[in-house]
Amino acid sequence: MSEERNPNRTQDSPSWGxxxxxxxxxxxxxxxxxxITPGFRIDGLWGVFLAALAISVINYLxxxxxxFDASPFGRGIAGFVVAAIVIYVSQFFIAAMSVxxxxxxxxxxVIGIIDMVIPGKTI
Incomplete structure (x- = not known):
């Protein structure tokens, strides 16, 4: 779809892919x-996908x-604290996750360090 057909779409909006x-x-x-983190456990592949979904939704909200950017290093110490809280709260929505x-x-x-190495926003 071109910009002429859909003027509400911005250049920054990501595609579904x-x-x-x-x-x-x-x-x-x-x-x-x-x-690799002690005290952070997710059971199974579906648990990982559900945890990623829960963390992504909470982060989006x-x-x-x-x-506020809730990524671990998005806003300094405040972003880091919010990211830790998001990870901790996610366990109450995902049965396969305990933190x-x-x-x-x-x-x-750990997520912040990996996020610095992998290009693009991960969480």
Whole structure:
């Protein structure tokens, strides 16, 4: 669709393909973080996908409601704290996920480090 046909679409809006790719990258990052972080456990592949979905939805709601980037290093220490809280709260929506408070903090650090290495926004 060209800009002439759909004037409401902005240049910055991602396509469905980019959103799906970003979701899968987020799932991989969250799965790796859960694997190497003590106190952060996700059971099974579907659990990883559901955790990525829950974290993405909570992150999206925070960005829309508070106009705040909730990525681990998005807004300095405040972004890091919000990212840890998002990881911790997600366990209450996903049965296959369990996170301790320390695991959420370490997980936010791990996700932030991986996010700095992988180009594009992962969470």
């Amino acid at each position: 980019k959103l799906i790719l970003r979701f899968f990258i987020s799932a991989i990052v969250i799965g790796v973080a859960a694997f 925070i960005e829309r409601v508070f106009n 301790t408070l320390l695991g959420a903090i370490i997980g936010a650090i």
